[in-house]
Amino acid sequence: MKHSHHHHENDSSKNLKVAFFLNFSFTIIELIGGIYTNSVAIIADSLHDLGDTLSLGLSWFLEKYSSKDRSKKFSYGYKRFSLLSALINSAILIIGSIVILYKTIPRLLNPETSNYVGMLLLAVLGMIVNGVAVFKLKKGSSLNEKVVAWHLLEDLLGWIAIFIISIINQFIEIPILDPILAVIFAIVIFYNAIKNLKPIVAIFLQSTPLDVDVNELETKIKNIKTINSIHDMHLWTMDSENHILTIHVVLKGKITPTKVKSVKKQIRKVVYSMKIKHVTIEVEEKNEICEYNDC
Known part of the structure; x- marks a missing residue:
């Protein structure tokens, strides 16, 4: 039983490690690509991904730390270090979504043309990278993994949307679609971050477990x-x-x-x-x- 428990913890840490390096590499490509294509949706998403990358790095570190044996100082062990990471991740998402809204709303009033071929290529790459990361973390059972998986699933859905609008703009140029999409991203991210934050706060306040009657x-x-x-x-x-x-x-x-x-x-x-x-x-x-x- 003990072996199985540690095996689960090692898998959790490994999944977060893979997701971290995938996201870190792609965030750099995405930021450069967003500037090159003049897409505010991609630039906004790259800032969000940068927050995700920092969150993943923290999650990976704290997930490993949370598997340490209990000590005299932490008599219940280090399990809540993983939960602390989930709390920080949710806070980053909330702050990030507010920043995205602040930066994007002016573009609704003055939309600019983007490089839609470049957006299309980035969208395909984004769907592949985020799809692999989500697949890795969706198999996990820790709350930390689930929160991070939500981050990446939102990114995946975002890239699908960017893919669609970049195809539309190949035929009918509607530049306002780009900032509209960025605003939708921010609202969805904010809503899900608040929703994920509730059970985390409940645990810190020592509420009874949801899965026990x-x-x-x-x-x-x-x-x-x-x-x-x-x-x-x-x-x-x-x-x-x-x-x-x-x-x-x-x-x-x-x-x-x-x-x-x-x-x-x-x-x-x-x-x-x-x-x-x-x-x-x-x-x-x-x-x-x-x-x-x-x-």
Whole structure:
């Protein structure tokens, strides 16, 4: 099981590495091509891709860092370093989309002619590069990989749109299509960045995991025969995959070592079946007086 877990982490890091080098190389080509073709959509997209490249580099570094074993300083491990990267990536997308809107809106009022043959060639190359990167990251399961995959999927869709308008302009020259496309890119990017940011913020605020039914979990634990009641149950997640539970259980009758061992085993069976990997159980007798609050 441990081997499988590390294999997943290595795959995640490898996928991000491939996507980083693909994006880094293409961003340079794209920026030069955007200036050469006088396409504001391509220049705007190259700035967005530059943000993606920085995000991918950070994601790659933090994904590797997040696989480190836990220490005395970070007793839960480094899993949230990967999540921190996803948070930064989302912030870069939001800022980038605002910059694109600011730079592009004046071109709506004064559209300029672009080199549409050059745009077409760049669009074909862009679709290939981003398509390969999306394919690599879509297979990943970490939240970090999913956020980065969204970055690159948006880029892929953008290149498809650039491909279409460059073909249209080969026959009917409509220069305003270029800035209109850039504005659409920015709005879509902004919307998806906000949408992706919500679950990340929820995890940092220690919300309960989305893939665990808390009511079902409580019911299953309460149905264990030797349990009288439960209280102070806390459930949160480190990174959308590694969930943690702490719970106080009050037993029926007198507590014995055998009964405690049995109830813990049954609780762990329930918890593990619901994809919760770490659980701490406090066992109490009925009418036991707690000396502190929240215990």
